[in-house]
Amino acid sequence: MPAKSPALPYGTLDLLVLRTLANGANHGYGILLHIHEISNNLLRIEEGSLYPALHRLESSGLLKGTWETSDTNRRAKYYSLTAQGRRQLAEEQRKWEQVAEGVTRVLRFA
Amino acid sequence: MSWLRRLANTFRRGRLDDDIDEEMRFHVRMRAADLERGGMSPEDAEREARRLLGNPASLRDRTRESDVWVRLETALQDVRYAVRVLWHAPVFTITAALTLALGIGVNTAMFGVLYGVLIRPLAYTDAERLFLVFQSRGGVGTRVAPLDYVDIQQRTRAFTTAGVVGTGFTFTGGTDPELVIGQLVTGEFFGILGAQPALGRTFGAAEESGGVHEVMVLSHGLWQRRFGGDPAVVGRTVTANGRPFTIVGVMPRDFGFQGPRYQLWVPLPLRGPNPDNLPITRTSRFVQILAKLKPGSSEQAAAADLGAVASSLAVDYPDVHADTSFVMSSLIEETVGSVRPTLRLLFAAVVLVLLIACGNVTSLLLARFTVRGPEVLIRSALGATRGRLIRQFAIETVVLYAVGTVAGIVLATWLLSLVRTLGTTAIPRATDVGLVAPVLLFTCGTSLLAALVFGLAPAWQATRTNSASALRSRTSTTGHSHQRFRSAIVVAQVAVALCLVAGASLVARSLLNLQRVEKGFDPEGRLTFNVVMPAARFPSAASMHAFHRRVLDTLAAQREFANVGATTHLPLSGQDLENSFAVDGYVPASPDQQPVAALRGVSADYTTAMGIPIRTGRPLADADNERGAPVALVNEAFARRYFAGRETVGGRISVGASGGPWRTVVGVVADVKHSGLAVETRPEVLIPYTQLDEGFVTAWGRGMTVVVRTDIDFAAAGGMIRQHIRQADPYIPIIELRPMRELVTNAVAEPRFRTFLLVSFAIASLCLAAVGIFGVLSYIVSERTREIGIRMALGAMPRAIFLAVLAQGARLVLLGSVIGIAGGALLSRWLRGLLFQVSPADPLTLATAAGILAAIALIATLVPARRATQVNPVAALRA
Numbered sequence: 001m002p003a004k005s006p007a008l009p010y011g012t013l014d015l016l017v018l019r020t021l022a023n024g025a026n027h028g029y030g031i032l033l034h035i036h037e038i039s040n041n042l043l044r045i046e047e048g049s050l051y052p053a054l055h056r057l058e059s060s061g062l063l064k065g066t067w068e069t070s071d072t073n074r075r076a077k078y079y080s081l082t083a084q085g086r087r088q089l090a091e092e093q094r095k096w097e098q099v100a101e102g103v104t105r106v107l108r109f110a
Numbered sequence: 111m112s113w114l115r116r117l118a119n120t121f122r123r124g125r126l127d128d129d130i131d132e133e134m135r136f137h138v139r140m141r142a143a144d145l146e147r148g149g150m151s152p153e154d155a156e157r158e159a160r161r162l163l164g165n166p167a168s169l170r171d172r173t174r175e176s177d178v179w180v181r182l183e184t185a186l187q188d189v190r191y192a193v194r195v196l197w198h199a200p201v202f203t204i205t206a207a208l209t210l211a212l213g214i215g216v217n218t219a220m221f222g223v224l225y226g227v228l229i230r231p232l233a234y235t236d237a238e239r240l241f242l243v244f245q246s247r248g249g250v251g252t253r254v255a256p257l258d259y260v261d262i263q264q265r266t267r268a269f270t271t272a273g274v275v276g277t278g279f280t281f282t283g284g285t286d287p288e289l290v291i292g293q294l295v296t297g298e299f300f301g302i303l304g305a306q307p308a309l310g311r312t313f314g315a316a317e318e319s320g321g322v323h324e325v326m327v328l329s330h331g332l333w334q335r336r337f338g339g340d341p342a343v344v345g346r347t348v349t350a351n352g353r354p355f356t357i358v359g360v361m362p363r364d365f366g367f368q369g370p371r372y373q374l375w376v377p378l379p380l381r382g383p384n385p386d387n388l389p390i391t392r393t394s395r396f397v398q399i400l401a402k403l404k405p406g407s408s409e410q411a412a413a414a415d416l417g418a419v420a421s422s423l424a425v426d427y428p429d430v431h432a433d434t435s436f437v438m439s440s441l442i443e444e445t446v447g448s449v450r451p452t453l454r455l456l457f458a459a460v461v462l463v464l465l466i467a468c469g470n471v472t473s474l475l476l477a478r479f480t481v482r483g484p485e486v487l488i489r490s491a492l493g494a495t496r497g498r499l500i501r502q503f504a505i506e507t508v509v510l511y512a513v514g515t516v517a518g519i520v521l522a523t524w525l526l527s528l529v530r531t532l533g534t535t536a537i538p539r540a541t542d543v544g545l546v547a548p549v550l551l552f553t554c555g556t557s558l559l560a561a562l563v564f565g566l567a568p569a570w571q572a573t574r575t576n577s578a579s580a581l582r583s584r585t586s587t588t589g590h591s592h593q594r595f596r597s598a599i600v601v602a603q604v605a606v607a608l609c610l611v612a613g614a615s616l617v618a619r620s621l622l623n624l625q626r627v628e629k630g631f632d633p634e635g636r637l638t639f640n641v642v643m644p645a646a647r648f649p650s651a652a653s654m655h656a657f658h659r660r661v662l663d664t665l666a667a668q669r670e671f672a673n674v675g676a677t678t679h680l681p682l683s684g685q686d687l688e689n690s691f692a693v694d695g696y697v698p699a700s701p702d703q704q705p706v707a708a709l710r711g712v713s714a715d716y717t718t719a720m721g722i723p724i725r726t727g728r729p730l731a732d733a734d735n736e737r738g739a740p741v742a743l744v745n746e747a748f749a750r751r752y753f754a755g756r757e758t759v760g761g762r763i764s765v766g767a768s769g770g771p772w773r774t775v776v777g778v779v780a781d782v783k784h785s786g787l788a789v790e791t792r793p794e795v796l797i798p799y800t801q802l803d804e805g806f807v808t809a810w811g812r813g814m815t816v817v818v819r820t821d822i823d824f825a826a827a828g829g830m831i832r833q834h835i836r837q838a839d840p841y842i843p844i845i846e847l848r849p850m851r852e853l854v855t856n857a858v859a860e861p862r863f864r865t866f867l868l869v870s871f872a873i874a875s876l877c878l879a880a881v882g883i884f885g886v887l888s889y890i891v892s893e894r895t896r897e898i899g900i901r902m903a904l905g906a907m908p909r910a911i912f913l914a915v916l917a918q919g920a921r922l923v924l925l926g927s928v929i930g931i932a933g934g935a936l937l938s939r940w941l942r943g944l945l946f947q948v949s950p951a952d953p954l955t956l957a958t959a960a961g962i963l964a965a966i967a968l969i970a971t972l973v974p975a976r977r978a979t980q981v982n983p984v985a986a987l988r989a
Contacts, residue, residue, distance in 0.1 A: 029140040048164040
């Protein structure tokens with residue numbers, strides 16, 4: 001196991017999930033792997049918090065869950081972005097960039 | 111709708127859990143497969159995959175409940191936040207809560223009355239199956255003759271019936287004589303009403319038909335008052351109407367039929383001996399029929415039964431029953447039907463008041479939410495969605511409405527206690543209106559609905575600010591849209607207030623017309639009282655005539671009493687009697703147009719004592735007595751209908767349809783308002799009391815109402831009257847000693863109640879609308895401060911600024927008035943039945959209402975307009 005990765009700031013998980021699903025529908029495990037790979041294992045998502053987050057996003061109408069057959073011929077629940085989820089992603093991404101830019105500036109110039 | 115799905119999920123928890131489990135299983139399998147590829151044994155891989163996922167039960171629970179939990183927590187946060195925000199704006203909160211309290215308070219009170227009077231079932235078992243049966247004569251329901259009642263009782267199958275006759279009982283023995291009003295009832299009476307005695311027993315059909323009718327059941331009130339609540343009263347013998355009665359039972363406190371006026375029950379002697387000389391015939395109609403549908407039978411079946419009885423009566427007694435029919439009407443309708451239009455009108459009015467109040471609060475909320483624009487921006491920048499912000503504002507509104515509702519309920523408690531004490535002469539069942547559960551439920555429902563409808567609109571408006579530009583500039587398009595929104599509210603308020611003011615003016619004018627209507631008598635300076643001559647003390651007409659004369663002569667001899675007269679039926683007292691007549695020279699076009707007129711037995715001085723004008727001919731004289739020639743007075747309605755075009759004075763009429771013995775009409779009197787000030791006077795005949803025949807006097811002439819005209823204080827006059835009557839006969843009680851003015855006042859009690867409330871509601875709506883106008887114009891002025899500053903700097907005179915603001919207010923009021931007049935014209939048609947001598951579209955009234963509204967509106971615009979002229983251009987431009 002790699003060294004303990006830093007805890008995600010609160011609310012960031014939603015953003016990551018939404019961004020991942022912008023590439024296309026995926027199941028929970030797939031989302032997990034994708035985030036690990038893309039972030040070079042820097043970001044490690046607790047499996048115990050992923051599923052509650054997925055269900056919360058689904059019931060607030062940002063995601064849509066459908067049961068499909070996976071590549072390995074198993075039934076899996078695939079999540080995809082709804083129109084509302086897409087808007088939310090754009091919004092969250094913009095805010096994140098502002099915050100990140102702000103924080104970086106402060107760190108650099110303060 | 112995510113909350114719908116969530117709600118559905120709680121009912122489908124099993125399936126949801128299965129879904130989650132399957133999702134977890136899939137996850138574990140995928141992970142294990144990956145780990146195996148990395149070189150683990152299948153068992154280790156499986157174990158490791160499960161370990162990484164964590165406790166499956168807890169994960170499932172968290173997955174299922176995560177969103178519910180989040181939601182509950184934020185709701186609680188929102189409420190706490192809302193309370194804090196309201197607490198820190200006390201002026202706003204108190205103003206808004208008081209406005210709501212007014213609207214909700216009058217609504218709650220009015221619905222309380224509506225529920226308690228119209229909706230709440232009567233306090234009898236299966237009250238919805240209780241009816242009254244009337245004989246129908248020319249569209250008017252009358253009581254039924256005793257022998258006809260026996261036929262109805264025996265020949266109908268769909269319902270059981272009881273006969274009821276109201277009558278007086280004079281208690282003697284012990285202290286002062288006392289007259290108590292009671293009811294003669296047949297044995298089925300108590301069973302039909304489902305009433306059980308509190309003490310002893312009631313009586314049954316056996317006692318009535320067996321002639322053992324000297325038994326008496328007391329009301330709780332009479333038992334307490336006259337018998338001191340003595341539990342040993344059952345079995346005691348009392349003397350009433352000169353006869354002994356055995357008290358067999360006492361009814362519970364809440365039992366009564368047709369009001370607390372009736373305080374005892376005695377069997378109605380339909381078959382046995384008849385000591386009160388009731389005319390048990392087919393022509394004297396004095397029995398009220400109470401009927402109860404049998405379980406499973408319908409109103410149609412009951413009507414068919416009554417129809418069959420009527421047809422067989424028509425065959426058996428063609429002279430009396432040629433065109434008889436019977437109708438039934440539900441007991442609740444008979445009890446409260448007359449006030450339904452009034453209560454509906456008043457309820458509609460308070461709904462309008464509530465709408466105006468909510469309009470003001472919406473306007474206030476919008477202003478407040480707008481002031482909090484920066485807060486909205488910051489919070490949405492921090493990630494709050496618009497839905498979340500709307501919810502926050504909506505919750506603030508709901509909390510505000512909750513405060514207003516609590517205050518409104520306090521106000522309603524007080525208003526209802528007023529109705530219970532002051533409304534009893536105006537509306538039936540007013541004594542027990544109250545804040546019962548259905549009323550509170552209605553109030554809470556209404557408030558919540560209003561909070562959502564009127565709270566969401568400003569929240570929606572206020573959260574429309576989504577661009578950061580709103581942060582920078584204070585005047586923007588949002589300001590204009592808020593202004594338009596609030597102006598629309600004011601226009602609506604003015605329209606609604608105008609409808610209310612117009613309605614109130616129409617009703618008030620009706621009341622004025624009613625009070626000014628020609629009554630046909632003069633109530634001022636007249637004191638009246640009743641005496642009843644019971645059969646046991648006055649067995650013959652001669653003895654009654656003698657007592658009658660003794661009372662009048664004694665009182666007339668007093669210097670203080672200018673005139674003294676007596677009648678068997680006093681105007682506006684609720685007592686009345688109709689009889690058939692024959693008119694010499696009048697031939698009815700058909701049998702059912704046989705002359706019918708009200709009949710009064712009066713003393714010679716009655717018309718003078720009551721101030722009834724004589725139109726032609728002469729009044730009655732002392733010589734018109736049992737030894738004189740038979741004479742009569744008729745009223746103008748009688749002369750018009752039955753002497754149409756012929757000379758009335760000198761004409762001949764006779765009591766009863768048979769024609770003769772004839773009596774000469776010696777005078778025509780003015781039409782007296784006998785049954786109500788708004789009721790058209792029917793034909794009426796006044797006959798000297800001493801000339802009424804034996805049978806009539808002993809059956810119908812036992813009550814005597816004396817009218818005394820005097821200039822002295824009524825309390826002193828009353829004392830004198832009591833003393834002289836006691837001297838004339840110590841066993842005769844005096845009842846209903848009261849000024850004639852009081853009967854007139856009571857006759858307009860319902861219209862006055864209606865007018866008073868409607869005018870109050872109209873005033874409240876005017877004040878609320880004025881506050882609304884004031885608020886929106888102040889807002890507009892503050893929004894335009896900069897613009898006004900520029901204009902002033904460019905040389906505009908304060909006068910022009912003043913007029914501009916005034917014009918802006920006038921535009922809103924004018925628009926609202928036009929809509930209001932159109933709406934009022936539509937709504938006022940509902941008023942027609944409640945109006946008297948004024949048209950629902952009366953232009954003068956509508957114009958007055960609009961004028962009142964305009965005046966109030968003008969006052970409300972003056973302050974903001976003046977404030978606009980005091981804008982300091984320099985300060986306004988720098989700001």
